[in-house]
Amino acid sequence: MKRPVYESLKDYARGIAGGLLFSFPLLYTMEMWWAGLSATSLQLIILILITYLLLLGYNRFAGMRPDATWGEVAIDSVEEMGIGLVISFGVLLMIRRIDPAAMGLTELLGKTIIEAMAVSIGVSIGKSQLDSEESGGGKQPDGGPGSSSDNGKPDKTDKLGMAVLAICGAVVVGGNVAPTEEILVISLEAKPIHVLMMAVVSLLLSIVIVYFSDFRGATEKFPKDVLYHITFDTCVCYLMALGTSAFILWFFGRFEDVSFWVAFAQCIVLGVIATLGASAGRLLIK
Amino acid sequence: MSKEPDNQSEQDNQQGDQKNWLEWAVFGLSLLLVLTILVYLGYKTYTQKPATPDLYVEYQPDPSPHSPFRYHVSVHNTGGKTAEVVQVEMVLWQGGEEMEKAEMQIDFAPQKSKREGWVLFSKDPALADSVVARVVSYKQP
Numbered sequence: 001m002k003r004p005v006y007e008s009l010k011d012y013a014r015g016i017a018g019g020l021l022f023s024f025p026l027l028y029t030m031e032m033w034w035a036g037l038s039a040t041s042l043q044l045i046i047l048i049l050i051t052y053l054l055l056l057g058y059n060r061f062a063g064m065r066p067d068a069t070w071g072e073v074a075i076d077s078v079e080e081m082g083i084g085l086v087i088s089f090g091v092l093l094m095i096r097r098i099d100p101a102a103m104g105l106t107e108l109l110g111k112t113i114i115e116a117m118a119v120s121i122g123v124s125i126g127k128s129q130l131d132s133e134e135s136g137g138g139k140q141p142d143g144g145p146g147s148s149s150d151n152g153k154p155d156k157t158d159k160l161g162m163a164v165l166a167i168c169g170a171v172v173v174g175g176n177v178a179p180t181e182e183i184l185v186i187s188l189e190a191k192p193i194h195v196l197m198m199a200v201v202s203l204l205l206s207i208v209i210v211y212f213s214d215f216r217g218a219t220e221k222f223p224k225d226v227l228y229h230i231t232f233d234t235c236v237c238y239l240m241a242l243g244t245s246a247f248i249l250w251f252f253g254r255f256e257d258v259s260f261w262v263a264f265a266q267c268i269v270l271g272v273i274a275t276l277g278a279s280a281g282r283l284l285i286k
Numbered sequence: 287m288s289k290e291p292d293n294q295s296e297q298d299n300q301q302g303d304q305k306n307w308l309e310w311a312v313f314g315l316s317l318l319l320v321l322t323i324l325v326y327l328g329y330k331t332y333t334q335k336p337a338t339p340d341l342y343v344e345y346q347p348d349p350s351p352h353s354p355f356r357y358h359v360s361v362h363n364t365g366g367k368t369a370e371v372v373q374v375e376m377v378l379w380q381g382g383e384e385m386e387k388a389e390m391q392i393d394f395a396p397q398k399s400k401r402e403g404w405v406l407f408s409k410d411p412a413l414a415d416s417v418v419a420r421v422v423s424y425k426q427p
Contacts, residue, residue, distance in 0.1 A: 002306040012312065037368045037396045038427040041330035048324060075305075075313055082316020085323070104398025106330070113323065 011127055015080065018126010019087050022172055023118040027091050031179035032118075035252055036111030044113050047251065048081075051117040055080055055124050058168045061161035062286045063128040080127070084120025088112050118175055121168065125285050159236070165286050166237050166278035170244040172285065173277025178248040178270055187265035195265050202268075202275040206237045209279040237282075241274035242267055337366025341395060343374055343419045347411065348404065355407040359419060363395040369424035370394055376405045378414035385414050395424065 026032050039047075055077035064073060089112045092098045098108050177183065187195070210233045245267045249255060255263045305313070341363050348358035357376060363369055372392040378385040388405045395401050411417050 002304045003309070005306050005308045008306060008308045008312075034394065034427070037394055041327040041334060045324060045327045045331065048320070048327075078320060079309075079313050079316045082312065082319050085316075085319055102400050103396065107396045107399055109323065109326070 012083065014130040015083055015123040015127040016087060018130055019084055019119040019123035020091075022122030022125060023115070025176045026118045026179070027088070027095070027115055029176075029179055031181065031252065032114055033097050033111055035179060036114045037107060038253070039110045039114060041106075043251065044110065047117055048113065050247075051120060052077060052081065054121060054164075054168060054171065057164035058121070058124050058285075059128075061164050062168075063124050076127075077124070080123045081116070081120045083123050084118075085112060085116040087123070088116035088119045091115070121172060125168075125172065129285060159232075162233065162282070163236055163240055165282040166240040167244050169277040169279070169281030169285060170241045170274040171248070171277070173281040174241065174245060174270055174274030175248060177273055178245070179252050183249070183266055183270050184254060184262075187262055187269045190265055190269070195268050198268050198272050202241070202272045203234060203238060205272075206234045206241075206275050206279045209276075209283070210234055210237065213280075213283050237278040238271070238275055241278040242271045244278070245270040245274045335366070337397075339363055339367045339369035339395065339397070339424060340365030341369060341372065341421045341424065343421055345376065345405070345417075345419045353404075353406045355409065355411055357405045357407070357411075357417070357419075358402070359390060359405050360400050360402045361392055361395050361421065362400050363397055366397050368394060368396045368427050370427045372401075372424040373422040374403075374405070374419060375422045376407075376417065376419040378407060378409065378411055379416045379418060380414045385409060389422075394427075 056073055059068075059073045059076055059080075060070075064076060089098070092111055092115060098111055100108065190198075207230060211230055249263075249266050249270060254266055258266075341361055343359060343361055345357045345359045348356050350356055359374060359376070361372055361374060370393065372395045374390040374392065376388045376390070378387075386407050386409050388407055390403050390405050392401045392403065405419075
């Protein structure tokens, strides 16, 4: 028996809603359009491949049923990327950021692809999260690798899944401010003490979120274990957040011709919001 | 794909690949789109040569009720790189002397594209011997 067309249409509608919902701030951000102008073909290829890996990871650990085969995961990821490209092209055309009459193919492609990568992650999240009818009943018994950490006995896949979801969360939440000039301004004007404060606050936020969301109830049973897991999860969250921040900043050319300190400070500045994404955002999208 | 209750997901698992025509169509088109883009970008990367911006200016009188001495200016970039902060200068020459100079700035002139704007004079260009427009400077993004 095949899936009814109506069901697939509902799926796509959710995907489109999610794509727009999570990435609209980026579609309306100047720096994203500029990045589309100056990105080289090689950078765009790298961006597409990395986004595809992220989609694979997200679909594997959260987006789809845990029993989905890698083939299905790969097929869905391609679909989401295609939908993302179409949405991105449509919106950019609507807000007149692309104009086929006056622009070369390189500019059209650059802008469309950069925006589309953000949109396709939104599509993927929308498809799995905006499912109002089934998510209530479907999520708990399902017990996907992402959610089984609630039982206090996370296994290896669980940690990997957590790391992947942390990256997705960091990209979705941190990505919205990453291309803006404000990150550079903050890091240029911050003194070392401010940067230190930002790093400490990131870690504290991460600890609080991880503690109150993942380990509520498990505290009395395994006090030592919990301490270890909180430390581990916080470290993973913060490292993923910093790594993601560094990659995005590098992609937008923020590391060119700056001193090591400014580059480092930018990572920490973006890291505050990326950590929120990696800890709280991860719980929202799983 | 959405998460579904257990009984449903077992059912689905047995027919994991049973996609309907719509899903196959979306997948097919998406795959085609993504692969085309990758191939095109790959080709561009392979054939890419170091390039610089190459700009030229086109202009024509375009008077309006409030600015009778207005010129419509379009800046074309035929080079292989984007130019940033493009300064365009228009000069009215009369008898070997500068009668009036006007400037226009364009934030971005991407490769193989055109950007447009207007330059306004206070004196009548008809009194001048010649009108000259040129790109003065631009910087690397």
